[in-house]
Amino acid sequence: MGSPKASTFGWPGSSIDAVHGRDGIAAASGDRVRGLLQGDFIQNMTKEELLQLRHGLGEVIKNNALKADNELVLRSLEKFRDARIEELNKLQREVDILKKDVSILSSRTPSRKDVAEDDAFMRKLDKIRNNVGDFEHLWINEAYGPNRQKALDRFSVHVNHFTKYNRLELIASWRHRRRNDTDHSSLSGDTFTQANIVSSIELDKECRRVATAGVLRQIKIFEVDNLKDRSVKMHFPIQEFATKAKLSSLSWNKHISNHLISADYNGVVSLWDADHGEIVREYEEHTNKIWSVDYAKASNIFASGSNDTKVIIWDSLQEASVQTIPSEDSPEQNRAQVCCVKFSPESNSQKVVFGCADSSVHCYDLRYPRAPLFSLRKHDNAVSYVSFINSRQLVTASTDSTLKLWQIEDNSQELVRTFTGHKNQTNFVGLSVHDQFISCGSEDNKVFNYYTGISKPCFSYS
Incomplete structure (x- = not known):
């Protein structure tokens, strides 16, 4: 071819x-x-x-x-x-x-061999090693700052705070139980017969008195100094008074030291004179169980959150409510049950935050109640507690077994960290903050303590 x-x-x-x-x-x-x-x-x-x-x-x-x-x-x-x-x-x-x-x-700080071989030092070093990922993240956040000395000082604060404590120590324990109905003796002869759910434990502003309440329709007030006296084997309240319904929440007035408010299962808020055990006023505008009450820092204003989906703002010097959140004309009505409510800690605060059964958190400015300043939606279950570390740091607790730390501004909100380690899927197990530490209960009968910079617990108590 x-x-x-x-x-x-x-x-x-x-x-x-x-x-x-x-x-x-x-x-x-x-x-x-x-x-x-x-x-x-x-x-x-x-x-x-x-x-x-x-x-x-x-x-x-x-x-x-x-x-x-x-x-x-x-x-x-x-x-x-x-x-x-x-x-x-x-x-x-x-x-x-x-x-x-x-x-x-x-x-x-020249290296000292005697320090490096100390048992307490090694325990602290082990705590750092066990949380090395979080500490690396903390250091990186400081690494690119213009002033290395200040950045090192801030990182040192995290290390020293986290390793400062290694355990919780029991100082006192006391019972919140109903006295025997047949026992009409004085408190010194008090006998206790019925265990119960304690739904609220609240310290007053000066940390002199602690009030407890629960489903037995009683409020008991104890002196903190007496509770701290380890020579006393059994502690008795300095005041106790009966209520009409089961109680869910307490809050002390930060301005008038003898004023204490309680919330009950019937949807009633009661203002008490804690010195005399007398009701000063009752507020009955809620239509369902109230889960939470909270006084503002330096005023007679307080808030209540209920299963009726409302947060109501009150003035303890008035009989009627001041306002309802969201307002009646708001286009963004809250349809979820309110589980917890808290005022921002500033002395002149107009901000209130509340958590709901639908896993959401909302912040409102009382001067503009038609719409929230912001809403947070990162939890997977009901938000049981909200608490402020300071005006820009908010902690939320949920029955999804997590705590979350938020950096909050009016125009931006950032989820900083999620804390895990405790168990919480059903009950409201408590939340307390102090300095940069967060404590909560757990359904395995433990108390867990977290540091804000680290996602795992510092330690626990059982």
């Missing part, structure tokens, strides 16, 4: 060259191919030429697809390479900063 021939197919005003070889047409212009296929002359091509044309077009498409695939892989690898280089550069910058920090601290 002779060598392959070159054939030229043309149409008016243009042409396309197709090189015939052993594998048919090797290459062709896409635009010209489309023009070729639209030409009338294609009807005059032989069967062999049509087969060669089809094969050639298939090769063109296949080659173009292969080129596109290779280009995609190449671009992907370049992206991966650039990302790894950036990670490597970032890691190198952090290593350089770490070297400087180590040098600064080494010159400031």
Whole structure:
């Protein structure tokens, strides 16, 4: 056979060259191919030429697809390479900063062998090792600050706070139980017969008195100094008074020391004179069980949250409520049961935060009650407690077995950390904050303590 021939197919005003070889047409212009296929002359091509044309077009498409695939892989690898280089550069910058920090601290505090071998020191070091990921994150947050000394000081605060304590110690325990109905003796002869749920334990402003309440329709008030006296084997209340219904929550007035409010299962808030055990006033605008009450820091204003989905604001010097949140004309009515409510800690605060059974948290400014300043929706179950560490840090507790720490501003809210370790899927187990420490109960009969910078517990007590 002779060598392959070159054939030229043309149409008016243009042409396309197709090189015939052993594998048919090797290459062709896409635009010209489309023009070729639209030409009338294609009807005059032989069967062999049509087969060669089809094969050639298939090769063109296949080659173009292969080129596109290779280009995609190449671009992907370049992206991966650039990302790894950036990670490597970032890691190198952090290593350089770490070297400087180590040098600064080494010159400031020469290593002492006796300290390094101390058992207490080793326990603290183990706590750091067990939470190394969180501490790395804390250090990185400080690593790129302009002032290394201040950044080191802030990181040192985290380390020293977290390792400062290693256990909880029981100071006192006392019973909140109903006295025997047949026992009419004085408190010194008190006998206790019935265990119960204690739903609220509240310290007054001066931490001199602690009030307890629960489902036995009683409020008991104890002196803290007496409770701390370890020589006393059994503690008795300095005041106790009966209530009309089961109680869910208590709150002391931060301004008038003898004023205490209680919330009950019948939807009634009662204002008590705690010195005399007398009701000063009752508030009955809720239509369902009240879960939570809280006094503002430096006023007679307090809030109550209920299963009727409302948060009501009251003034203890008035008989009627001040306002309802959300307001009646609000386009964003809350439809979930309110489980907890708390005022922001500023002395002139107009902000109130409440958590709901639908796992949401809402913050309102009392001056603008039609819509929330913000809402938080990161929990997976009912929000049982909210508490402020300071005006910009909020802790929320949920029956999803987590606590969450939030950095809050009017225009931005950030979930800083989620704390896990305790068990809480059914009951309201309590929440308390002090300085940068958070304590809560657990359904395995333990008390857990967390530090705000670390997601795992510092320690627990059982």
